[in-house]
Amino acid sequence: xxxxxxxxxxxxxxxxxxxxxxxxxxxxxxxxxxxxxxxxxxxxxxxxxxxxxxxxxxxxxxxxxxxxxxxxxxxxxxxxxxxxxxxxxxxxxxxxxxxxxxxxxxxxxxxxxxxxxxxxxxxxxxxxxxxxxxxxxxxxxxxxxxxxxxxxxxxxxxxxxxxxxxxxxxxxxxxxxxxxxxxxxxxx
Amino acid sequence: xxxxxxxxxxxxxxxxxxxxxxxxxxxxxxxxxxxxxxxxxxxxxxxxxxxxxxxxxxxxxxxxxxxxxxxxxxxxxxxxxxxxxxxxxxxxxxxxxxxxxxxxxxxxxxxxxxxxxxxxxxxxxxxxxxxxxxxxxxxxxxxxxxxxxxxxxxxxxxxxxxxxxxxxxxxxxxxxxxxxxxxxxxxx
DNA sequence: CCACTAACGCAACGATCAGTGCGATAATTT
DNA sequence: AAATTATCGCACTGATCGTTGCGTTAGTGG
Numbered sequence: 001x002x003x004x005x006x007x008x009x010x011x012x013x014x015x016x017x018x019x020x021x022x023x024x025x026x027x028x029x030x031x032x033x034x035x036x037x038x039x040x041x042x043x044x045x046x047x048x049x050x051x052x053x054x055x056x057x058x059x060x061x062x063x064x065x066x067x068x069x070x071x072x073x074x075x076x077x078x079x080x081x082x083x084x085x086x087x088x089x090x091x092x093x094x095x096x097x098x099x100x101x102x103x104x105x106x107x108x109x110x111x112x113x114x115x116x117x118x119x120x121x122x123x124x125x126x127x128x129x130x131x132x133x134x135x136x137x138x139x140x141x142x143x144x145x146x147x148x149x150x151x152x153x154x155x156x157x158x159x160x161x162x163x164x165x166x167x168x169x170x171x172x173x174x175x176x177x178x179x180x181x182x183x184x185x186x187x188x
Numbered sequence: 189x190x191x192x193x194x195x196x197x198x199x200x201x202x203x204x205x206x207x208x209x210x211x212x213x214x215x216x217x218x219x220x221x222x223x224x225x226x227x228x229x230x231x232x233x234x235x236x237x238x239x240x241x242x243x244x245x246x247x248x249x250x251x252x253x254x255x256x257x258x259x260x261x262x263x264x265x266x267x268x269x270x271x272x273x274x275x276x277x278x279x280x281x282x283x284x285x286x287x288x289x290x291x292x293x294x295x296x297x298x299x300x301x302x303x304x305x306x307x308x309x310x311x312x313x314x315x316x317x318x319x320x321x322x323x324x325x326x327x328x329x330x331x332x333x334x335x336x337x338x339x340x341x342x343x344x345x346x347x348x349x350x351x352x353x354x355x356x357x358x359x360x361x362x363x364x365x366x367x368x369x370x371x372x373x374x375x376x
Numbered sequence: 377c378c379a380c381t382a383a384c385g386c387a388a389c390g391a392t393c394a395g396t397g398c399g400a401t402a403a404t405t406t
Numbered sequence: 407a408a409a410t411t412a413t414c415g416c417a418c419t420g421a422t423c424g425t426t427g428c429g430t431t432a433g434t435g436g
Contacts, residue, residue, distance in 0.1 A: 008382085010433095011382095011383090011432080011433040011434075012432085012433070013383070013384075013431085013432065013433070014382085014383065014384090014433085017383085017384080033249065033303060034249075034301060034302065034303065035247060035248065035249055035302075038422085038423070039423080039424080040422075040423065040424090048384085048385090049384065049385050049386075050423090050424090051384075051385070051386080051425085051426090052383080052384055052385080054424070054425070055383080055384085056383085056384095059223060060223065061221065061222075061223060105304075106304075109300050109301050109303075109304070109306065109307075110301055111301075112297050112300050112301055112351060113222060113297050113298055113299075113300055113301010113302065113306075114222065114223075114301065115221060115222065115297075116293075116294075116297070118297065118301075119297075119351045119352035119353070120352065120353065120354060122352065123352045123353070148355075151348075151353075152345035152348065152349065152365075153341075153345065155348060155352075156340075156344035156345035156346075156347075156348035156349075157340035157341065157344035157345075157348075158344075159344075159348050159351075159352060160339075160340065160343060160344035160345075160347050160348055161340070161344070163300060163307045163347075163351070164307035164308065164310065164311045164343075164347060165307070165308065165311070165339075166308060167336075177340075180372070183372075184368070184371075184372045196412085198403095200402085200403075201401085201402065201403075201413075201414075202403085202412085202413065202414090205413085205414080226392085226393070226394095227393080227394080228392075228393065228394090229392095236414085236415090237414065237415050237416075238393090238394090239395085239396090239414075239415070239416080240413080240414055240415080242394070242395070243413085243414085244413085244414095
C-alpha cells in the first residue's frame with residue numbers, strides 16, 4: 001500500500017501532452033543545437049504551457065531521460081532467424097541503421113550530457129535484446145555467451161564510432177563486426 | 189596571409205585567465221550536475237568577469253570543446269616497452285585509469301552533449317597515440333595494423349563501458365582486452 | 377450521471393542569463 | 407621607454423528562465 005493516496009491518471013489528455021512534448025524534444029534536438037533545449041522552448045514547440053513541463057519533469061535532464069528511455073525501448077523486433085549468426089547480424093544491422101540517423105544521434109548525445117544515467121537509458125533495452133538472442137541460442141543447445149562480453153565487442157565499437165568519431169557505421173559494417181566476433185569464439 | 193590584421197596575444201594574463209576558467213569548468217562539472225554550467229557560473233568560480241567568457245568563448249559548447257581538447261591532449265606518454273603487446277597494454281591501462289575517474293567522465297559527458305564534435309575532442313589524441321604505437325611496431329618489422337580497426341576493438345569497448353554502462357572498466361580489464369585482441373590477429 | 381481530484385492553463389514575481397558600449401589594464405612591438 | 411592594441415573589468419539593459427498561487431478543465435470511480 002505504498003502511497004495509495006496519489007493515483008496516477010494516464011488518460012487521454014496526459015498521454016497527448018506527453019506525446020507532444022516528446023515529439024517537440026526530438027524536433028528541437030534535430031534542427032538546432034542542444035544549447036537551446038530549455039523547458040520553455042520545448043513547451044512552446046509542443047503547444048503546452050511551460051508550467052506543465054516544470055511540474056511533470058522538473059528539469060531537462062529528467063525530460064531527456066524519459067524521452068530517451070521510451071525512444072530506445074521496444075523500437076526493434078528481436079529477430080529469430082534460426083541461427084545465432086543470423087540473429088546477431090540482423091539485430092546489429094538494425095541497431096547500426098538506427099544509430100546512423102543524425103536525429104537519433106542528437107538525442108543520444110543530449111541524453112548522455114544530461115547526467116551520469118543518460119547513457120544507460122539509451123542502451124538498457126539493447127542489452128535486454130542481446131540477452132534474449134543469447135538465451136534463445138542457449139535454448140537451441142548452442143554455445144552459452146556472456147551478455148556483457150558480447151556487448152563489449154558488438155555494441156562497443158558501434159556506439160564508439162557513432163559518438164566519438166565522425167565516420168559512420170553502416171549496416172554492412174555491423175554484419176562484418178558480428179562475423180569477426182563469432183570467429184574469435186571458435187578459435188580460443 | 190589570412191587575417192594578418194588581428195594578432196593573437198597569449199601572454200601572461202590571458203594564459204592565467206584561461207587556466208582559471210578551465211579549472212573552474214572542471215570543478216563545476218565535478219561537483220554539481222551539468223545543468224548549472226553556465227558562463228556566469230564559470231566566471232564566478234574562476235574569479236573572472238562574465239563578459240570575458242562571452243567574448244572569448246561565446247557559448248558553453250565552445251568552452252567545453254576547448255577544455256576537453258586541452259585536457260585530453262598530451263596527457264599520456266606513449267609507452268615504448270619494446271613490444272606491441274607491452275605498448276598496447278601499458279597505454280590502454282593508462283587510458284582506462286583516466287576514464288575511470290568520475291571527474292573525467294563528467295567532462296566527457298558534458299562535452300559529448302555540447303555538440304556533434306564533442307566526442308572527437310575527447311579521443312582525437314587517443315587515435316594519434318594509437319597510431320604512434322602501431323607505427324613503431326611497423327618500424328620494428330612487426331605486423332602492420334589498421335588504426336581504425338584497432339580503435340574499434342580497444343577504445344570501443346572501453347569508452348562504451350565508461351559512457352553507456354554503470355560498471356567500471358579497470359586497468360586489468362583493459363590489459364585483458366589487449367590480450368584477446370592480439371589473439372584474434374594470430375588466428376585469422 | 378455525479379462527485380472527486382489529478383493534471384493543465386494562466387498570471388505574476390524574482391533571479392539569472394545574454395549582450396553592448398566604454399574606459400582601464402597590460403602584452404607586444406618599435 | 408613609448409606607442410599600439412589585444413584583452414579584460416565595469417555598469418547597464420532587455421530577454422528568458424525557474425517558480426508559486428490560484429482557477430479551470432477533464433480523466434476516473436461510484
